[in-house]
Amino acid sequence: MLALRIALRYLFAKKSHAAVNIISMISMAGIAVAAMAMVCVLSVFNGFTDLASSRLSAIDPEIKVTLPYGAVIADGDSLSCIVASVPGVAAVRQVLEQRALAVSDGDQMPVKVRGIEEGYSDVSTLSELVIDGEMVDSPSMNCALLSVGVAIRTGARPAYESTFFLTVPRRLGRINPAFPMAAFRTDTLVVSGVYQTNQGEYDEDLVFIPLRSARTLFDYSTEATSLDVAVDSGFSIPQVVDGISSRLGDGYIVADRLKQQESSFRMIEIEKWITFLMLLFVLVMASFNILSTMSMLIIEKEDNMRILTSLGASRGMLRRIFLEEGMLIAVMGGIIGV
Structure with missing residues (x-):
């Protein structure tokens, strides 16, 4: 929990270089937009399925x-x-x-x-x-x-x-x-x-x-x-x-x-999953922005890392701090997007 508490403090604390904050917000916004797009597009395709079902139910x-x-x-x-x-x-x-x-x-x-x-x-x-x-x-x-x-x-x-x-x-x-x-x-x-x-x-x-x-x-x-x-x-x-x-x-x-309209519904499902995979690829690409954010943050907190090491922090703990901060950015962006 100590690594998570330090990661939370690093996430919300003011940085000495404003660029770090800006890059963090861009990373979070990229994930949020990708998550929002996935929810919206998949909802639209689900609506297509329901609409097709309601129209076909009048005949079939x-x-x-x-x-x-x-x-x-x-x-x-x-x-x-x-x-x-x-x-x-x-x-x-x-x-x-x-x-x-x-x-x-x-x-x-x-x-x-x-x-x-x-x-x-x-x-x-x-x-x-x-x-x-x-x-x-x-x-x-x-x-x-x-x-x-x-x-x-x-x-x-x-x-x-x-x-x-x-x-x-x-x-x-x-x-x-x-x-x-x-x-x-x-x-x-x-x-x-x-x-x-x-x-x-x-x-x-x-x-x-x-x-x-x-x-x-x-x-x-x-x-x-x-x-x-x-x-x-x-x-x-x-x-x-x-x-x-x-x-x-x-x-x-x-x-x-x-089953009566199997080809029509299969086409809608194929289009939905192809679109999902494309948006998932966009989300993965957006997640790579977190790497640049972590790189900037490591440089920003280099002095803090020396202090933590002097106090007995291991290299594994230091890795977990930045790993968990990257996860926090991804999770918060995803929640905002949803």
């Missing part, structure tokens, strides 16, 4: 059940009943997703069509992102909910008198070369609303339609590409994921929101 369900390699689930109704029986599952809704060509008022574009089952609001808060019109998922009304990108490129707007066409190649049946148009199937829908998530993946080319309409358009009966699951408030998501996985076996992929 809490849990999604799919087959590997994008295969279609043969009997979505039966699988939905099995998943619904797992403890902690509050709701299960089937989804069928395929590609199609959208046409409206002469404008056309390829889109990703996602057929959703009635009551889809039980597993998603998509309706909260509607910026024009409303979300209608009733099978009795053949309505489409467009992303803002589709609405802009096709000129479609929510109106019951306007029509929106989806065209796809027939999946089943034989093709008549004499009548090529028979090789395509077209469905006419009414645009009920337009949504916006501020996420390019979902705002560019995604269209939501009723599941029954999607199955008719793509020549399916009970098939689905995924099951969207909502978790009961009394259960945790990992707990329900484990329950569904054990019930279905290894043939299915059961993913929470983090």
Whole structure:
């Protein structure tokens, strides 16, 4: 403790050369600024993660059940009943997703069509992102909910008198070369609303339609590409994921929101840690200023060192005095920065 008390006195005592005090303050300020930058930047990246999670949670369900390699689930109704029986599952809704060509008022574009089952609001808060019109998922009304990108490129707007066409190649049946148009199937829908998530993946080319309409358009009966699951408030998501996985076996992929957007969140994490390493390097470089401060202080206190040696101080004690003073500068700078 004697070495620490001497180091504290050297740190706060007035020096005979003002340059020593100035260099000490510069060293402390450099560490403080580097520490402050690390806290601020990492907090911003954590905010990016939370923001991405909050925006994606409006589209992505809490849990999604799919087959590997994008295969279609043969009997979505039966699988939905099995998943619904797992403890902690509050709701299960089937989804069928395929590609199609959208046409409206002469404008056309390829889109990703996602057929959703009635009551889809039980597993998603998509309706909260509607910026024009409303979300209608009733099978009795053949309505489409467009992303803002589709609405802009096709000129479609929510109106019951306007029509929106989806065209796809027939999946089943034989093709008549004499009548090529028979090789395509077209469905006419009414645009009920337009949504916006501020996420390019979902705002560019995604269209939501009723599941029954999607199955008719793509020549399916009970098939689905995924099951969207909502978790009961009394259960945790990992707990329900484990329950569904054990019930279905290894043939299915059961993913929470983090796994559904694994590439996006991994990119944010990589950027965060690269930035952290860069700021850590800056902090290390700032810490080297302490060496110059200690060198100046040793020269300043050379007479004091002779007196302490005469009183019986060892060389190890003298080293600890300046080592602990350097640590005090680093710790105080870090605390100020934080």
